[in-house]
Amino acid sequence: MKNVRRVLSFLLGCLIGVLFHYALYRIGLPLEPFIYMAF
Amino acid sequence: MRSPGERRRRRRFLRPNAFFLGIACSFLTCCVAGRVVSRHNIFQDFERLHIYLNPSTYFYPTASQVLELGRAKLPSDKIAVVIGGNSVLYGVGQTPDELWTRKLQARLGDEYRVLNLGLWGAYPAEFGGTAADMLRADHPRLIFVTDVRPGCYPAEIDGVLHRFLFWDAYYKGLLQHDAERETVLARQVAARHDQPAFSELRDGARLNSLLWFNDLWTDVAYNHCGTVWNSGMIENWYVRRRKLRDTERTAPPPGQRYPPEFLDKGMEIARGCLFYNGCRKDEKGHWVDDADSPVWTRLLDNARPAFAEADRRATLIVVHAESPHYVNRLSADDRELYYALSRTTTRRLEEGGFAAVEMGDKFPEEEFRDHCHLAESGGARLAEMVAGRIQRMAVDLGMTHDGAGEKR
Numbered sequence: 001m002k003n004v005r006r007v008l009s010f011l012l013g014c015l016i017g018v019l020f021h022y023a024l025y026r027i028g029l030p031l032e033p034f035i036y037m038a039f
Numbered sequence: 040m041r042s043p044g045e046r047r048r049r050r051r052f053l054r055p056n057a058f059f060l061g062i063a064c065s066f067l068t069c070c071v072a073g074r075v076v077s078r079h080n081i082f083q084d085f086e087r088l089h090i091y092l093n094p095s096t097y098f099y100p101t102a103s104q105v106l107e108l109g110r111a112k113l114p115s116d117k118i119a120v121v122i123g124g125n126s127v128l129y130g131v132g133q134t135p136d137e138l139w140t141r142k143l144q145a146r147l148g149d150e151y152r153v154l155n156l157g158l159w160g161a162y163p164a165e166f167g168g169t170a171a172d173m174l175r176a177d178h179p180r181l182i183f184v185t186d187v188r189p190g191c192y193p194a195e196i197d198g199v200l201h202r203f204l205f206w207d208a209y210y211k212g213l214l215q216h217d218a219e220r221e222t223v224l225a226r227q228v229a230a231r232h233d234q235p236a237f238s239e240l241r242d243g244a245r246l247n248s249l250l251w252f253n254d255l256w257t258d259v260a261y262n263h264c265g266t267v268w269n270s271g272m273i274e275n276w277y278v279r280r281r282k283l284r285d286t287e288r289t290a291p292p293p294g295q296r297y298p299p300e301f302l303d304k305g306m307e308i309a310r311g312c313l314f315y316n317g318c319r320k321d322e323k324g325h326w327v328d329d330a331d332s333p334v335w336t337r338l339l340d341n342a343r344p345a346f347a348e349a350d351r352r353a354t355l356i357v358v359h360a361e362s363p364h365y366v367n368r369l370s371a372d373d374r375e376l377y378y379a380l381s382r383t384t385t386r387r388l389e390e391g392g393f394a395a396v397e398m399g400d401k402f403p404e405e406e407f408r409d410h411c412h413l414a415e416s417g418g419a420r421l422a423e424m425v426a427g428r429i430q431r432m433a434v435d436l437g438m439t440h441d442g443a444g445e446k447r
Contacts, residue, residue, distance in 0.1 A: 002054075005052060005053075005057075006057040008052075009052075009053050009054040009055075009057035009058040009061065010054075010057040010060060010061040010064075012053070012058060012061065013057065013059060013060060013061020013062040013064075014061040014062070014064065014065035015065070016058075016061070016062050016065075017061060017062040017064065017065030017066035017067075017068075018065050018066075018069055020062070020066055021065075021066050021069035021070070021250070021252050021255070021256075022256060022266070024246065024250060024252040025252040025253055025255070025256040025257075026256075026267070027243075028239075028240075028252075028253065029097055029099070029267065030236075033094060033095055033269050033270070033271065034094045034159075034160065034200055035095060036095055036126065036159040
């Protein structure tokens with residue numbers, strides 16, 4: 001049971017780490033995309 | 040405040056050491072994965088930076104990805120022709136089959152390889168210019184093509200709308216060292232001290248050069264699935280960009296290209312060029328170059344630092360023109376001034392060490408798709424004009440294998 005908890009904790013940590021890396025990408029994106037208008 | 044019971048339950052489930060080890064391992068794995076994928080070209084069947092491959096749909100190619108694209112598309116035994124500039128050279132109004140850069144490739148032949156990195160709204164040295172600068176390090180036989188309006192060269196070395204690429208390349212150490220550019224750049228950056236968005240962009244680029252998050256998640260968006268909803272992709276935001284095709288439409292029929300409701304706007308744009316008046320009237324009343332005008336000093340002061348001195352002769356600047364549909368509606372005097380500005384801009388750029396060609400009044404209004412973009416026939420004329428100049432440049436710069444090239 002202890003090992004299962006360790007593995008689950010590790011996997012949860014992995015998920016948080018990936019989300020943190022992804023968050024760095026997302027916060028760099030502008031709020032409004034560049035809109036090009038040709039007429 | 041959590042109750043002691045809740046804290047106990049959480050402690051029972053979470054093993055802190057394993058939890059934090061998991062965070063560290065996965066975060067580092069993502070960083071390494073970003074670095075690894077950045078070393079490979081992700082783009083398949085690349086033609087240009089169409090709507091699903093550019094910032095208008097939240098897709099921001101990184102400097103490493105653009106560099107690898109260039110390396111893959113431009114073999115070192117060919118003369119590389121990198122097209123930068125804005126929507127005119129991108130080919131708005133031309134489907135992929137009609138694209139002027141395909142015609143340019145056909146006209147130049149197998150000794151050359153053309154890569155279209157024109158991007159909507161880009162400044163002359165922005166995006167495509169950054170790509171050319173990175174590629175020149177391992178591709179000395181490279182000609183860069185960009186465009187400007189008559190009488191005007193914007194000052195910002197890193198561009199405005201798409202400067203993310205410049206700063207990504209800058210912090211990854213992918214740009215060539217050029218003392219003049221760095222001096223002017225430092226001055227421009229200092230002048231932006233009150234622009235928090237610019238500071239954030241630079242901080243993000245600096246962090247990405249260490250942690251490679253933009254490289255990894257842009258790769259995921261291209262190869263696996265979209266992760267960012269955006270108003271340009273309401274139905275298909277989750278689809279991997281690799282699957283999405285260029286949707287640029289052909290120019291509308293000639294009778295529908297100049298809607299009456301856009302006449303005022305088109306005239307305003309055409310007249311806007313006259314604002315940079317660097318001409319004077321001669322004794323016969325014709326507009327000629329005004330040697331004392333500060334317009335031309337400013338033009339070269341802005342253009343020269345954007346390119347390393349050695350690269351200027353390998354940079355071709357197309358001085359583009361508005362459609363005669365609008366220019367011909369100017370007064371005769373303003374029309375003459377407009378084309379005098381175009382001629383003088385071309386000559387001044389040549390004197391400043393660049394190669395330059397002007398569209399001038401050579402493109403009839405039926406070859407335009409709208410006020411400035413070209414329809415297929417206009418693209419064909421542009422390809423012909425640019426190809427001839429590129430071939431002369433390649434000979435003059437000793438880029439051709441036989442030293443004589445295909446001089447026309």
